[in-house]
Amino acid sequence: MTDEQRDPEPIIEVRGVSRRFGSTQALDGASLSLYPGEVHALIGENGAGKSTLIKVMTGVEQPDTGELVVDGQPRSIASALDAQALGIVAIYQEPMVFPDLSVAENVFISHRDRGRIVNRGQMQRDSKAVFQRLGVELDIEQPARGLTVAEQQTVEIAKALSLNARVLIMDEPTSSLSANETRRLFRIVESLRQSGVAVLFISHRMDEVFEIADRITILRDGRWIRTARRGELARDVAIRDMVGRDVGDFFKRSRHEPGPVVLEVRDLGLSGVFDGISFAVRAGEVLGFAGLVGARRTDVGLALFGVAPANSGTIEIDGKPVRIASPNHAMRHGIAYATEDRHGFGLVLPLSIAANLSLPSLSRYTGPAGLLKRADEAATAREYRDRLSIRTASIESPAGSLSGGNQQKVMLGKWLNTNPRVLILDEPTRGIDVGAKADVHRIIDDLAKAGMAVILISSDLPEVLNMSDRVLVMREGRQTAVFGHEAATAEAVLAAAMGEAGATAA
Amino acid sequence: MTAGPVSIVTSRVRPEQVREASLVVIIALLIVFFATQIDGYLSGTTFTRISASFAIVAVLAVGQTLVVLTRNVDLSVGSIVGLIAYGVGTLLGSFQDLPPVLVIGLCLVLGGVLGAINGVIVSWGRVPAIVTTLGTLAIFRVLLVELSGSKTVTTESLPTWVVDLPRVDLLTIGTLDIRPLVVIALAVAVVFQLGLRYLPFGRRLFAIGSNPDGAQLVGMPVKRDVFLAFTLSGALAGLAGFMFLSRFGNITVAAGLGLELQAVAAVVVGGVNIFGGIGSIGGAVLGAFLIDLLSQSLTRMEAVSEFTRDALLGLLILLAVASDSVILARLRAGWQSARAREMARRETEGAVVG
Numbered sequence: 001m002t003d004e005q006r007d008p009e010p011i012i013e014v015r016g017v018s019r020r021f022g023s024t025q026a027l028d029g030a031s032l033s034l035y036p037g038e039v040h041a042l043i044g045e046n047g048a049g050k051s052t053l054i055k056v057m058t059g060v061e062q063p064d065t066g067e068l069v070v071d072g073q074p075r076s077i078a079s080a081l082d083a084q085a086l087g088i089v090a091i092y093q094e095p096m097v098f099p100d101l102s103v104a105e106n107v108f109i110s111h112r113d114r115g116r117i118v119n120r121g122q123m124q125r126d127s128k129a130v131f132q133r134l135g136v137e138l139d140i141e142q143p144a145r146g147l148t149v150a151e152q153q154t155v156e157i158a159k160a161l162s163l164n165a166r167v168l169i170m171d172e173p174t175s176s177l178s179a180n181e182t183r184r185l186f187r188i189v190e191s192l193r194q195s196g197v198a199v200l201f202i203s204h205r206m207d208e209v210f211e212i213a214d215r216i217t218i219l220r221d222g223r224w225i226r227t228a229r230r231g232e233l234a235r236d237v238a239i240r241d242m243v244g245r246d247v248g249d250f251f252k253r254s255r256h257e258p259g260p261v262v263l264e265v266r267d268l269g270l271s272g273v274f275d276g277i278s279f280a281v282r283a284g285e286v287l288g289f290a291g292l293v294g295a296r297r298t299d300v301g302l303a304l305f306g307v308a309p310a311n312s313g314t315i316e317i318d319g320k321p322v323r324i325a326s327p328n329h330a331m332r333h334g335i336a337y338a339t340e341d342r343h344g345f346g347l348v349l350p351l352s353i354a355a356n357l358s359l360p361s362l363s364r365y366t367g368p369a370g371l372l373k374r375a376d377e378a379a380t381a382r383e384y385r386d387r388l389s390i391r392t393a394s395i396e397s398p399a400g401s402l403s404g405g406n407q408q409k410v411m412l413g414k415w416l417n418t419n420p421r422v423l424i425l426d427e428p429t430r431g432i433d434v435g436a437k438a439d440v441h442r443i444i445d446d447l448a449k450a451g452m453a454v455i456l457i458s459s460d461l462p463e464v465l466n467m468s469d470r471v472l473v474m475r476e477g478r479q480t481a482v483f484g485h486e487a488a489t490a491e492a493v494l495a496a497a498m499g500e501a502g503a504t505a506a
Numbered sequence: 507m508t509a510g511p512v513s514i515v516t517s518r519v520r521p522e523q524v525r526e527a528s529l530v531v532i533i534a535l536l537i538v539f540f541a542t543q544i545d546g547y548l549s550g551t552t553f554t555r556i557s558a559s560f561a562i563v564a565v566l567a568v569g570q571t572l573v574v575l576t577r578n579v580d581l582s583v584g585s586i587v588g589l590i591a592y593g594v595g596t597l598l599g600s601f602q603d604l605p606p607v608l609v610i611g612l613c614l615v616l617g618g619v620l621g622a623i624n625g626v627i628v629s630w631g632r633v634p635a636i637v638t639t640l641g642t643l644a645i646f647r648v649l650l651v652e653l654s655g656s657k658t659v660t661t662e663s664l665p666t667w668v669v670d671l672p673r674v675d676l677l678t679i680g681t682l683d684i685r686p687l688v689v690i691a692l693a694v695a696v697v698f699q700l701g702l703r704y705l706p707f708g709r710r711l712f713a714i715g716s717n718p719d720g721a722q723l724v725g726m727p728v729k730r731d732v733f734l735a736f737t738l739s740g741a742l743a744g745l746a747g748f749m750f751l752s753r754f755g756n757i758t759v760a761a762g763l764g765l766e767l768q769a770v771a772a773v774v775v776g777g778v779n780i781f782g783g784i785g786s787i788g789g790a791v792l793g794a795f796l797i798d799l800l801s802q803s804l805t806r807m808e809a810v811s812e813f814t815r816d817a818l819l820g821l822l823i824l825l826a827v828a829s830d831s832v833i834l835a836r837l838r839a840g841w842q843s844a845r846a847r848e849m850a851r852r853e854t855e856g857a858v859v860g
Contacts (some may be wrong), residue, residue: 048842163778308725339723348720350784359713364707371704414724460590 004265009072010035011198012088012164017066018222019052022433026052026220029066034167034198041191041213042200045494046293046459049222050202053474054169058090059083067123074401084110087166089159093175093294095152099145103127106144107158121293121407130158132197134188149459150181157188161197168192169200174208175294175476186212199240204292206498218242223285236498243461243490251465254449255485259283261336262453263422265304268313274477280420281453286444288488289457290297290469291497296477297457298340301424304455306330317421324327328494331360336420338411346411350399353392354381356399359416384413390438405436412443423447424455431465441467475499525777529792533799540803547803550682557684558672558753560798561691562587562746567623567776567790568698569742572735574773575702577715577782578628578635580736583743583769585646586620587762590747595659595757602665609668613748614741620646621740625733635736643766651759661755670777671752687749690804691791692740700789715782742850771819772797777825820823 009032019027027049034040044050055061057068061079067074096107096285104127115195127140136154144155155175160168162377167391170189174182187201189212203209210230215225218241225232225241253380269275274296281287289297303310306324314321317333330337331358339346347356354406358365367373367379381395388409392402399410408428416422425444429437444467448454458464464471470486473496481496541547566583573580590613597612598604620642627638661669677684702708710731714721721728748761776793778785797819804815 305723327723333724337723345718346717346723348717348783349714351709352715355709355712359709367704370706372706372709374704381663409759 010069010084011071014053014057014065015069016485017053017056017068019056019061019063026222027056029061029224030219030222031224032200032217034200034226036166036196036198037193038214039193039199039201039212041203041209041216042176042219043203043206043209043216043238043242045461046291047221048242050219051171053101053219053223054090054171054200054202055166057083057088057169057440061223084163088169089157089163089165089167090169090171091153091160091173093172095149095156096139097144097147097152097155100143102141102143102231103138103147103155104140106155107140107162110159110163123307126162128160130161133161133191134158135191136184136188148181149176150178150185153177153185154188154438157192161192162436165197167190167198167200170284171202172204172294173201174203174205175321182208188321194506199218204294204498206238206500210235239243239491239495239498239500243494251438251445253286253445253464253469256284256449258285258469259451262317263304264316264319266314266316268300268303268310270299270303270310270312270314272309273308274303274400275312275472276481279472279479279482279490282422282457283453286450286454286456286467287470288464288471289455289474290461290464290471291474293458293459294476294506295497297474298426299477300474301337301426301455301457304330304422305335306422307337331420334419335424336415336418336422337424338415338426338428340430347399347407347414350398353385353390353397353399353402353410354395356410357384357417359414360418380417384410384417388413388443403433403436405432405439406442408432408436409443412440416447420452422453426457427459428456429458429460461493465490465493473497515810525820526786526792527659529776529789529796533796536796536799536803536847540807544803544806547806550680552802554681554683554685556795557688557800559802561687562749563765563768563772563798564691564791564794565694565742565749566765567772567794568694568767568787569739570773571776571787571790572698572702572711573635573739574770574780575711575715575736575782576732577718578732578735579620579639579770580739580743580822581636581639581766581781582620582622582624582642582811583739583746583768584647584762584767584831585643585650586617586740586743586763587648587750587765588757588759589620589650589653590744591751591754591758592618592659592759593663594748595751596654597660598665599663604665606667610650610745610748613744614817615628617744617747618741621743622733622737623741625736628689628736629729629733647759647763650681650761652693654759656759658759659751661756664751664755668752669755687753690745690749694745695787695791698838707731712783715779716784725787733782735739748807766796767800768794769812771823774823777826780827793826 007494013033015107016029016031017027018025018029021365030049030053032042032053037084038291042050042053052061059075059079059082062078068077069075075086077086083089084483098109101109104124107127107130108123115297124140131140134154138151138154138424144152147155173185177185192199200382201213213230213458214231215227215229216238218225220242261282261284264280266278268277277300279287289300291297301307304324306314306326306329315324316322324333348359354377357380365377366371377497378395384390386393386396390406390413392406392407399407401412412428444454456464456467465488468488469485471483471493472479472491473483475497480499483492560807570580592612593616598609624639624642627633628635664765669687674691675683676686696815702711703719710721710726713726714728716732718728747762772794773790774780774793775796776789776791778790800822801815801819802819804810807812
């Protein structure tokens with residue numbers, strides 16, 4: 001579609017929208033406009049504000065300042081229902097279908113304007129028509145349960161169209177699709193474009209962005225950086241725009257010569273999840289795992305800790321091959337894993353701080369009569385409270401009463417208390433305040449100094465670059481590069497994370 | 507540094523303890539209320555009577571607490587009580603000279619075996635506890651019907667020590683008699699409360715119920731521990747079966763019918779979170795006492811029919827659960843913000859000093 005044909009008025013305009021969460025400025029005067037019949041790509045690093053922008057557009061979050069203009073009229077979008085009424089619909093990476101309802105029922109699930117009685121015949125005719133428009137063959141009578149992710153996405157798109165969506169937001173729709181499924185999705189996107197729908201396409205894959213988008217908008221630190229037509233934006237310029245986040249004062253690592261290799265992994269793989277991961281971590285070294293969200297770094301961590309064990313490749317500790325099939329195996333080999341999910345997997349919130357700290361090593365606190373040595377436990381808790389500067393009135397307080405940053409420290413302490421040789425930290429500073437973050441960085445440095453091998457998985461690029469001695473980059477379950485501290489520039493790492501040519505393993 | 511009154515409260519008392527304290531207050535208020543309504547209520551006899559039926563439910567509530575803490579529930583305990591009471595009663599009818607220790611041990615073991623069946627199905631068969639124990643509730647009951655052939659155990663067939671046990675006065679304070687069944691119940695409660703606090707197994711039960719994934723991640727034997735919780739619940743139900751036999755003597759196929767509901771109610775009223783991870787034996791025992799106090803006292807009030815009594819009990823359970831999620835959440839929030847203010851105050855003071 002050319003400029004002359006374009007409707008002069010955008011369907012929706014985001015004007016100078018800001019949104020703050022606690023100490024994080026997620027959006028800082030971001031702007032974006034979507035015209036009918038355009039595919040608009042939104043790109044940016046982790047934490048650039050893409051998700052928040054989508055949430056603002058779909059009424060999930062309200063902007064602190066700035067406005068949304070729909071069809072030339074300023075509008076407040078207070079809920080997803082409001083957004084839907086204005087024709088703005090988002091579909092996500094993991095589609096949300098009701099597995100026990102049929103395809104047709106799923107498509108018409110949110111229709112409230114059809115009266116109380118479901119007219120099955122009407123519903124089936126209408127959903128057939130929608131799928132025809134999309135050019136998709138799908139048995140509309142079958143339950144959604146058996147559908148592939150790609151088919152479920154199609155159902156979501158059909159649902160959006162049946163709601164007369166004019167703006168379709170697709171958040172990383174291709175991340176779990178095969179190459180063929182992606183092609184099919186792109187054909188659907190093409191037909192949407194031709195029917196005048198504005199598609200906002202969020203993707204980490206540069207190839208796809210530069211294939212399908214008419215225009216590209218780059219966000220960084222919640223700010224609008226640039227919007228350009230596809231032909232007028234070079235890829236290296238795009239990458240340069242995405243990096244260079246403001247980092248502020250960062251902790252200064254003390255660099256030193258690392259000791260012998262503690263953990264070595266060769267060709268580690270888990271079918272359908274990740275593959276071909278090879279690295280070695282030495283005592284006193286911090287190995288960073290960089291990558292965009294969905295790069296499967298956490299899955300490698302979970303495999304090393306035996307939660308979801310790898311099914312190919314080898315793991316060696318001190319040069320001896322080991323088998324890690326459960327967290328117990330991993331702990332026996334001196335591996336600890338502090339999870340990114342503090343609530344789901346991490347802490348037992350109603351239990352006291354002291355009880356949480358001793359949880360993985362309860363046997364050490366069990367006396368000859370099989371009773372818990374609560375005095376020892378309390379002594380340990382006090383030790384970690386001081387060492388990790390956990391801010392709490394009492395070590396008997398429930399862990400749930402602590403702030404996020406202090407919970408994170410309790411979780412760190414609980415694993416340090418197992419005396420690990422390899423410590424895997426998964427997003428140790430996500431969602432915690434600046435002070436606690438600095439504490440965690442200091443702790444990581446201390447641990448490395450004391451000879452621990454640390455694997456640092458972090459989506460915060462400046463953090464990985466700053467804290468790591470070497471950086472391993474993953475993209476969609478594969479290892480794309482390993483950089484030394486000097487070579488690990490933001491541009492190089494991001495290029496490797498986005499699968500750009502020219503990024504080679506060093 | 508002087509700590510304000512708020513900080514003293516918040517550093518010594520936890521919201522969960524407030525819950526137990528409020529139960530004590532409610533029980534006290536109820537006693538005062540009934541004393542004004544029923545003539546001669548405030549006598550030892552009243553409490554001797556309450557304690558006799560309370561003892562059985564309390565023992566069941568202790569076992570139920572272990573199971574509920576792990577985010578499960580054991581509905582089969584009423585049937586286990588009936589089955590054990592009948593089985594062991596029949597056995598005693600034929601072998602009058604069995605030593606008491608052996609008889610009680612047998613009840614514990616048989617009950618444990620029945621509980622272990624629940625445990626295996628829940629832990630390794632991955633059948634939800636509510637379905638599993640609903641199934642075994644029916645199966646154990648049918649087993650009892652088949653075994654008995656609709657015959658009953660009678661008091662006359664039992665050895666005298668069993669029949670007399672509930673009526674022995676260990677200690678008499680005024681008109682209040684302390685009898686063996688209550689002593690057994692309280693001993694069980696103390697042992698298990700200490701166990702929850704001082705055994706790694708007890709700690710693990712809390713961890714499993716409050717965060718099953720997290721428990722798995724720190725390498726806890728989650729399945730084995732859940733299995734053990736069910737086994738212990740079964741064993742305690744076996745013990746309760748013996749107490750039932752001893753108390754009533756005449757055992758029909760309906761023995762222990764509905765006891766599981768009283769046990770679950772006691773646990774819930776006692777502040778054990780039905781979603782696991784929070785609670786104490788002390789609370790559950792208080793809950794059992796409260797329920798029994800209500801049902802025994804309401805029976806003596808002529809204005810209250812049997813049906814009203816059941817309805818009031820149901821209302822109490824609903825209130826308990828609702829207060830669990832609403833009031834306790836409020837308490838926790840208030841407690842935490844008081845804590846946060848206190849922390850902030852200390853930090854600013856610390857900054858001034860340092």
